[in-house]
Amino acid sequence: MSAEYPYPALPHEPRMQEVADALGKLGLHPHHLTLAVNRNVDDPDNSPCIRCGTCDPYPCKIDAKLDAQIACVDPATAYDNVEIKINTLVTKLITDDSGQKVTMVEVEVDGNQEQYTADTFIISCGSINSAALLLRSKNEQHPDGLGNSSGMLGRNLMLHNHSSIVAIAEKPNPVKFQKTLGFNDFYFGSPDHDYPLGQIQMTGKSKWNRLALFAPGSIPQPTLEYMADHAVDWWLTSEDLPDPNNRVTITEEGKIKVDFTRNNLKAHEDFVDMWQSYLRKVDFFLFMVNTVPLSAVWHQVGTCKFGSDPKTTVLDLNCRTHDLDNLYVVDGSFFPSMGAVNPTLTIVANALRVADHLKDSL
Ligand SMILES: Cc1cc2nc3c(=O)[nH]c(=O)nc-3n(C[C@H](O)[C@H](O)[C@H](O)COP(=O)(O)OP(=O)(O)OC[C@H]3O[C@@H](n4cnc5c(N)ncnc54)[C@H](O)[C@@H]3O)c2cc1C
Ligand code: SF4
Structure with missing residues (x-):
């Protein structure tokens, strides 16, 4: 079964469009991310979503994000034979x-x-x-x-290998809703890598106090504010491979135990290095890389x-x-x-x- 998306893709805000165009000129293929926000770009005034700055990673306070509750659980409760x-x-x-x-x-x-x-x-x-x-x-x-x-x-528990890259350029990035841009050019490899690297997308826009959480050393607040104002925030995902030894068990005390050894790390590290070299070509000069720890079992x-x-x-x-x-x-x-x-x-x-x-x- 397949069907068209209900709405056209959310357009990039101006700074993100510039970044997409600059990377496109290097031969890459920027694409629009699939989003579950209830916003029709052809009729924004009558759309529930107001395209605010808190979409990632918070719940939507005006029920305009089609998450599991809004899209499935709430409608299911309309049936008499469903009880939550x-x-x-x-x-x-x-x-x-x-x-x-x-x-x-x-x-x-x-x-x-x-x-x-x-x-x-x-x-x-x-x-x-x-x-x-x-x-x-x-x-x-x-x-x-x-x-x-x-x-x-x-x-065979799998979690993905993830890193975020906060990339800073001289040009400010006043974007509100940043998560519209992605690249799959390196999904199966690159001219220098004959193995799959992964997928590139945006994260929500970094704020200075969020950067403070993982900035190395103690960076003064004005510097963090400059970084946040000028940053474009990327999210790189590489596959991890099924391994029977990466597993969930129950201890004698009845607690959940997760044994996990990361794999396919070289591909991910190469990917993160390579993406920074592309970003340098389009005027980004400083990078904060944060590899997601194992404790975050998000995926x-x-x-x-x-x-x-x-x-x-x-x-x-x-x-x-x-x-x-x-x-x-x-x-x-x-x-x-x-x-x-x-x-x-x-x-x-x-x-x-x-x-x-x-x-x-x-
Ligand atoms: C911060 C964050 C950001 C993410 N961003 C993205 C993203 O951008 N895109 C994407 O595709 N994925 C994203 N994910 C991953 C996505 O949320 C998961 O892949 C997805 O929710 C998994 O669906 P699921 O049905 O397997 O389990 P879940 O959505 O985890 O649902 C399991 C439910 O079962 C309940 N439950 C568990 N045990 C019991 C029990 N014993 N009794 C009763 N109830 C129980 C839990 O409370 C939960 O409500 C993100 C995850 C996190 C944490
Ligand atoms: S959080 Fe903001 S951007 Fe996200 S769906 Fe709700 S209104 Fe739209």
Whole structure:
């Protein structure tokens, strides 16, 4: 299935257009980022989104960003048969005696235990927490966790290799909404690299007090303000590769443990160096590079890899566990590999695909 975007791309603000044009003259191919802001550039006065400066990384105070709540959860509550339970932690899935079906879910609601039964169970806790829930739900029939006959549950966690580059030029950058520009020219390599490097996009515009958080040494506030006023802020993403040893487990005390060793770092480091050399050619002269630490598990995917072979994967191609008839995992867990682009549109597209399958089969 494919369809046109509902609105034309958000145009670049003047300074970003200049940067896009300058990099385009070097032979690169600037493109507009896909955005989930509810703004029709052909009719801005009647659009909910006012194109403000706080879009990244804050929730929208006027409900003009089509995030999960606005686009999915709130509309779903219009149906009489949908109830959202807040402050509710799913702690365990219970199976029947054969171990073939989940029959009940145990939850904690404001500290109290409750149980719910259903015909079909769909887990969407995010990659790390979905694996943790299935591991915690182990029982006599599934001693290593639900859906884990392959031994792959919790494994192949991927996180992306990310760096931000705050690039400073003499020319000020008074942009409000910066996140409109991207480049895929080096996705599969570059003239000097015969291996994939990744994707380049913008971040939200840096503020001086945000720069202070990761600036080396103690830089005086006026210098930080100058840097923020003149900075263009980039975000570079490279793929990390599935590794069965990068995994989620549960400790004896019942806590989630994540073992993770980064990989494919050379490609990312080369990418970050190379992008700075391009930016130097278009008059940027100072760079603050911040590689995102492992503790930021922002783009977590993997842990319940999908595939057709039950010996090597946790989920089948419809995201149902190979081992249990009525248990699905529908979130970022299914990714067998993650590419170098933001994961959420793929997570959403897959969820819609699985929803169609469920609609047809239940
Ligand atoms: C700061 C930040 C910026 C990001 N920016 C981008 C971006 O620009 N583009 C992009 O594509 N992606 C971005 N991401 C990543 C994106 O948010 C995730 O890829 C996406 O939300 C993952 O979707 P999911 O359904 O797998 O899990 P989630 O969205 O994490 O949903 C899981 C839900 O399950 C709930 N939950 C977990 N365990 C339990 C339990 N036991 N019981 C009950 N509920 C539970 C959680 O509270 C959560 O609401 C960003 C992430 C962060 C943190
Ligand atoms: S936060 Fe600002 S830019 Fe983002 S959707 Fe809301 S109004 Fe638009």
